[in-house]
Amino acid sequence: MSDQFTETTSTSWFRRITGAFGGIAAGFLLVIVACGALFWNEGRAVKLARALNEGAETVVSVAAARPDVTNDGRLVHISGPVRVAAPPADPLFRGLALPVNTIRLIRHVEMYQWKEETRRETRNKIGGDTQKVTTYSYSRTWSSGPIASSNFKKPEGHENPDFAVPQNSATSESAAVGGFQFPGRILAGLGKTETLPPYQTPLAGLKKFLGNSFKVQPSADAIYVGNNPSSPAIGDLKITLTAFVADKASIVGMQQGDRLMPYKTSSGNKIFLTAAGDKTATDMFETVKSANVTKTWIIRGVGTLAILIGFRLMFSIVGVLGDIIPFIGDVFRFATGLAALALTFVLAPLVMGVAWIAYRPVLGLIMLMAGLLIAAMFLFIGKSRISARKTGTGTSSPASPA
Structure with a gap:
């Protein structure tokens, strides 16, 4: 075929x-x-x-170790190491050993699928009619998103199954910077990423979830669901687990006790800035200004x-x-x-x-x-040039015979 x-x-x-x-x-x-x-x-x-600009002129940098109640209602800047109270968990990988201070855990799943590519050529014909030649080609590829084969021009022989294992993201419920408390999602994107080694990942939960119809095995760069990683078949899966490890964070927001909230400016905009590492308030505002x-x-x-x-x-x-x-x-x-x-x-x-x-x-x-x-x-320049040309044309005439 x-x-x-x-x-x-x-x-x-x-x-x-x-x-x-x-x-x-x-x-x-x-x-x-x-x-x-x-x-x-x-x-x-x-x-x-x-x-x-208003925030940059108003903000004050305070020590993160112990919140000072006299700063409540003010726009403050803090910076310090992040502490994660309870690491996130993936229900398919119980007992997974996570790096210290993991604040988010991502399960990334790719499936080997058919994809359709379309190439069109339009030819104009005398009389105004057009002829469109469309070429549909099909190839296999790894994709993290489902490709709907039912929408293919020729789905027969190019059917893609459903994802047997879904994508997943888990975040720690809470984290702290010094004495300030934050929901884990606020700081989840500030950590460095670490891909967890497949050979050190417990697979019992995944095997139980999939049942006996799928073969689960660790490979060089991913957990492989399928018979042969070197010769993938349609429907095979590659699963990688990525940990976001929090180190240091800098935050700008309005202090309310041991929390930082969005600060409302006189123009109605709200300011709440986060950055990875030890950043000054000036650096944080300049980064956002540049992004704007x-x-x-x-x-x-x-x-x-x-x-x-x-x-x-x-x-x-x-x-x-x-x-x-x-x-x-x-x-x-x-x-x-x-x-x-x-x-x-x-x-x-x-x-x-x-x-x-x-x-x-x-x-x-x-x-x-x-x-x-x-x-x-x-x-004015254009009119001047036009006037000059007209004047030159009117004054230049052949000499009269003697």
Whole structure:
């Protein structure tokens, strides 16, 4: 049985025109949503930056060993070694020896499965019809997520079974930094990771859970469920256990007795920062400020790209109309692509500029005035050159005969 097959479909020009009208509506909606996201992003960035500046000016560093009740209600910074009260447990691996101060235990399961890959090629034909050639290929791979073979174009012979062993995550109920108490989940992501050796892992609980239908054995890098690790079969599993070991942690939050809670700033944002290791309050705030700038630019980029895609969808009908002659359709698509790009570079900065005026009026107005001044300068230069050309053309004439 072949693990690859090809399907060819055709779409008429009139049907493509109908679909293009749907693209206009979808593109318009996408542009509106993207503009809203860009506007919201500027406000989010400004509010968070103000909150972080307020927190950085307000925070005080205190000793973690013994909470001082006089600091209740204040934004404080502590740093110190982590103590885990009771380590987490995995119900399938009872008696598992964990490293000291394990705060989280992850059971990661991969299954050997079929996956489908799709490759499409569209060919334009004279008259506006299109022919789409789709090639479906199937291969085997290890995946930690279930691949639904029922959605395959050709599921026969490529069926994936259900995961016999699920993923699992267990976290210590509580942990402490000096005299301050925290839920284990708050500090669980701050530890260093250690993969537990398969040959030292008790397997009795897993074997009992699976029954006699599965063979369980330790391998070089994982606990293997299947007959032969060197020749996996569909449905075989690889299980790894990872311990998150807490060492030192630094936290910024509002003190309430021996607890730290989120601190609400005057802008309404809440501050609660955690970091692995011995970090100063200044370092922690600077890290979050840098992350805020990075996130802001990522959303700006994604929003701008969404606007471009929206305009391309709105203009797609032009290319379809030109596809009566394929070469003309390609020319139209290139031209509308340039138009979409130009409109995007006008609209996206305009939306962000209006947002700046709304959230940072002084700076936004300065930027707007600077932009208008630059535009006026280029307009003046352009008019001057046109006037100079006209003047030069009018004064230059052949000499009259004597």
